[in-house]
Amino acid sequence: MSRLERLRDSDLWHSFTASPVTVIAAIVAILMVLAAALAQAIAPHDPFNPSTLNLMDGFTRPGEEGAGSGATFVLGTDNQGRDLLSAILYGAQVSLIVGIASVIFSVLLGVSLGLLAGYLGGRTEAVIMRIADVQLSFPAILVALLVFGVARGVIPPAYQENATLIVLVIAIGLSNWAQYARTVRGSTLVEKSKDYVAAARVIGLGSLPVMRKHVWPNVSGPVVVIATINLALAIIEEATLSFLGVGMPPTQPSLGTLIRIGQQYLFSGEWWILFFPAFTLILLALSINLLGDWLRDALDPKMR
C-alpha cells in the first residue's frame, strides 16, 4: 500500500472529511499560507521597498486612487502610502515564519527537556524545572528585550533591520518552551507510574526508547493543544511586542506591526488600516486553531 492510499484509508482522513468545518478551515488555512508564501509573486506592490512608496498616497481609502501616484489600491493604503493588500500578504508571510519557527523551536526545546525531567527525575529534573521557573519568571517582553539588546550589541547596525526576524523567533521561542516542559513533565510523571511503562522498563528497554514509544504518544495530546494555541499566540505575541516598542520594524511589517500601526487610527476614521490586517490575523489564527482542534481529537490514540 502506498502512503497515499494508507492515508485515504486512515481514521485520520475519515475524521477529517466527516467535519465540514475542519475542511473549510483547512482550505482557508492552505490558501492563506500559499498566498503568504507567494507574496513576492502575487502582491501588486513591493511594500518592503520604501523607495517605491509615494508618501502622498497615504491614507487612500479602499478601492480609491492614491493622491500621489494615481494607482488604485484595493484595500487602501496605510500612513506611509503603502498598499495594504501587498503589506498584508508580505506581513502574513513574516508572521507565519515567526510563528511557525518559534513554535518549532519552543516545542523541540520544551518537550525534550520536559520528557527528560519527568522520566529521569532526580537532579536532572530539579535543574531543568528550575531553569523553566527562571524562564517563566521572565515576562516574554523582557526575554525579547534581552535577546534584542544582545543582538544589538553583536550584530552590525547595517544588518540589524534584517536580523530582527531571527531575533524574534529566538525571543518568542525562548519565552514559551517552559510551558511545554511543565506540561510534558506533569503528564510524564503520571504515565511513568503506569504499569505498561514500568513493564517496558522491566524488560530492559532503555530510557530513550521507552520515552519515545510509550510516554511521548500519551503526552503528545496536551502538547498539540498548546502548540496550536501557541502558533496563534506567537503571532499575537509578536504584535504585542510591537505594541510595547519592540518587534518587526515598520519598514518590514508583520501582521502584528500592521495592527499596531492601524490601532492608532481607530478614532480617526481610517478604519481599513486596522481592520484588514486584524481580520487577516483572526482568520489565519482561527483556521489554524480549528485544524489544531481537529488534529487533537484525531491524534489521540484512545479515539481509535
Add this chain to the structure above:
Amino acid sequence: MFAYAAKSLSQGLLVLLVVSALAFSMFRFVGDPIANMMGQEATQQDRRELAEHLGLNDSVPTQYARFIGAALRGDFGVSYRQARKVSDLIAEKLPATIELAVLSALFATVCGVALGVYAAIRRDGWLAHLVMSASLVGVSLPTFLIGIGLIYLFAVELRWLPSFGRGDTVKIGWWSTGLLTTTGLKSLIMPVLTLGFFQLTLIMRLTRAQMLETMRTEYVRFARARGIPEQTIRFRHALKNTMVPVITIAGLQLGSVIAFAIVTETVFQWPGLGSLFVNAVQFVDIPVMAAYLMFVAFVFVVVNLAVDLAYFILDPRIRTGAAAAKR
C-alpha cells in the same frame, strides 16, 4: 511532604538569585539612564560624573553584588525616575496589581472550568460549538486590541464604564482597595475582562480536552458499566482527574497574569506594578526594574511551590513515585 516543600523553597531562592543576576546583565542593553536623568544643557563631564556617582561604570558583577547586599538589608534604593524609595513605590502599586490579577485569575478559572466542562459534556451541542468557536476568536486577538475595543465600546460610545485608572480607592492600612467603591468596581470590569480573557480561553480548552480524555479512560467506562450515575462519574471522578493539568496551567497562569498585566495596565492606565515597570523601562530606571523583576520572580516561586504541593495532594501516584525515587 515537609521535606518536599523545603526542597522546593530552597530551589526557589536559587531561582531568585539567578533571575536577579540575569536581570542585571541585561540592564545596560535597555539604555542609558543618564540621558533621561539630566536636562539637555548637561555637559559631558556632568554625565560622566553622574554615571560614576551612581556606580554605573562599575562592572556588572560589582553592581550586582552591591544590589544584592543592599537588597538583603531590605534596601532597594531610590528610583532614578521619581526620586522615591523603590520599596515605597512597589508597596504603593502592589494592591492595584494584586486586585487586578487575582480577580482576573478567578474570573478565568471559574468561567474557564465551567465552560470547559460544559463543552466536554455537551460535546456536539450547538452552544458548545459556539463557545469553542468564540474561544478561538478570543485567542486570535491581541490583548491590547481587546482592551482598546472595550474602551471604545463601553467608555466612549456607551459611556457605561470609565476608560482609565482605578476610580476611587479606600485605604485599609497601607493597602488601597478599589473593591469598596462603586467607581472602583466599575473601573475593574474592563481590565479584568481584558486580562482574564486569554487565560479563560486557554483554561476552557484545556479543561475540555482533559475532561474528554478522562471520560474515555478505563475506569470511567468501568464505573459506567457498574451503573454509577453519569452525574457522579462526571463530577466526582472525571472532573477530579481533569483538574491536575488544569491546575498546573491555571497556577502557572496566575504568575503570568501578574507579569503580563503589563499590557493591560498600559492600555487602561492602571496604576499597578506593570505600569510602573513600563515607565521604568522607558526611563531605564534600574532600581525599579531590578526590584520589579525580583518581585515577579518571587511570585513565580511561590506559585510554583503551590502548584507542586497541589500536585502532591491531588495525585497520590506522584506521592508514591516521589517516595520511591527517594528510596
Add this chain to the structure above:
Amino acid sequence: MKLRSLALKLALLAATSVAATAALEARTLKWSRSGDSLTLDPHAQNEGPTAAVAHQMYEPLATRSVDGKLVPALATAWRILPDNPLIWEFKLRQGVKFHDGAPFTADDVVFSLERAMSPTSDFKGLWTSVESVAKVDDHTVHVKTKGPNPLLVQNVTNTFIMNKAWAEKNNTVKPQDFKNKEENFAVRNVNGTGPYMLVSREPDVKTGLKRNDSYWGRGETPMEVTEIIYTPVKQDATRVAALLSGEVDFVQDVPVQDIQKLQGDSKLRVNIGPENRSIFLGMDVGSADLKTDNVTGKNPLADKRVRQALNMAVNREAIQRVVMRGQSVPAGAIIPPFVAGYTNELDSYPKVDVNAAKKLLSDAGYPQGFSITLHCPNDRYVNDEGICQAVVGMFGQIGVKANLVSQSKSIHFPLIQKDPPETEFFLLGWGVPTYDSDYIFTFLYHTRAGARGGFNALRYSNKDVDAKIVSLASETDLNKRNATVADLWKILKDETLYIAIHNQTLAYAMKNDVNVPVHPDNTVWIKYLSFKRS
C-alpha cells in the same frame, strides 16, 4: 502714605476676590497629558510635564507669555547695572506669601538660585555663567556673572523659587541625590508662591491641587478653577477616549490623527499653535570614513554636494500633509520662528528635485548612490518613526539606501551624546528654552568641548565659527551681536550640516466651555482660565 495705599489695595483686592468667589461655584478642571510630573522638587528635573505641574504651584522670577515674550512673575523688574556689566539686578515683588504664610524675600531667591546651581540640580547647566548671588535688601537681588552675560534673564523662566526656612526645616536644601537611601522631602511636598496648592499626590496616578486664595495675583487673573486634578494617561487612544467620554476636561499631547475627529465634536474645542521645537536630521561630516555605509575609504557625507542632494530629496510638504496630518510647519533651518535670529530667508528650503539630487550625487562620485544607517527615536517626538520611514523612502528615490534603526529615546540619545558619537545619521529635535540662537549654536554647532557642543554629533569643527559662537555670550552691543548671529546662520546654512524637516505644532483638546491657549513651551497656566458661561 505708602502703607495706607498698600492697605487700600489689599482691601480692594479682598473685596474683588470675595465678589469673584461668591459669583462662582466651585469648578474642577480635570487635566491630562501623556506623562506625569516626575518629581515635585522644583530643581530636580528640567523636563516638560514636571515643569508644567510645577508652574501651578511654584513661580520663577519671570515667565513667558503665549507669544514667547518675557513677563514679570516674582521679579517685577530686572536690568544689568549700568556701571557694572557683570551684575544683573532683580527687583522682587512685594506682598507675596508662600503657601505656608511665610513672606517671600530676597533670602528665598538667593537660596533657590544657589539650590538650582548645586551639583545635584538639573538646572545647573543654565546657571554656569553665574559667579554668585547676593541679597541687597529684602526685595533686591544681585546676580554676579563670571563674564558679561546679556541674556541671563532668558534663563530664569523655569527656575522656581522655594522658601528657604521651609527647605531648611525639612532638610531639603539640596535636590535629590540618587545615591541617598532616603527620599528628599521636596519630592512630594510643596511650599511655593503659586496660584495653586498641593492637596494630594499619587505619582503616575493623580495629583490634586486647590486654589490658593491668598495668591498675590488673585485680582489680576481669573483663577476660576478652584480645583485641579491632574491625571497622566500614557496611551494615546486611552487619553483621547477619556476626553471623548467626558472623564477629563482638558488634554495635551493630542495625537495628530485624532485632531480632525475631535474638531468635529461640537462639545469639544481644539487649540493648535506652534511649538518652540524643530525636528531635523544630522549627518557625520567630520569622520574620514563611515562605519555604517557601503563606501570604503571615504565619507560621502563629508561632501557638501551629497548633503545638498539629501536635503533636496526630502519632500517636507508631503511629510507635513501625510505623516503630520498638517500639524507641523515645514522648515529650512533648525530655528523656530520664536527664536531671536530667525528670518524667513533662513527658513527657505529647496524644491524637491530628484533629478538634480541624483546629478549632485553623481558629481560627488556616487552615481549609484550608497547605503547608510539612519538612527531614529520612536517615543520622543510627534510621529518620529513615521518621519524616518518617510525620509527613508525619499532617500531611496535618489539611490541612497538608508537602513532604519528606530528605538527608544533611552537608547537613541546616548548614541548622540557619547564621545565619540555612535551614530552617523540621526533624527533629533531641539527646543530652545532661551529663545535665542546662541542656545542652538552652542549645543548643536560648536566643536564638542567642555560645556559646548554636547549634541553636536556631526563631528563638525570650525574654529572661526566656534570663536563667533563664544563671542555671543558676552557681547553686550545688541546690533553687533545680531550681526554675528546672522553671519553664523549664513555660514552654517550654506554648509547644510543638518537637514531641517519641520517645527512641531502643539494641539490641546478640551471641553468647549474652557479655552486653554497653546504655549510654545507646552506649559499651561491654569490661573488664566475662565469658563464660558452658558
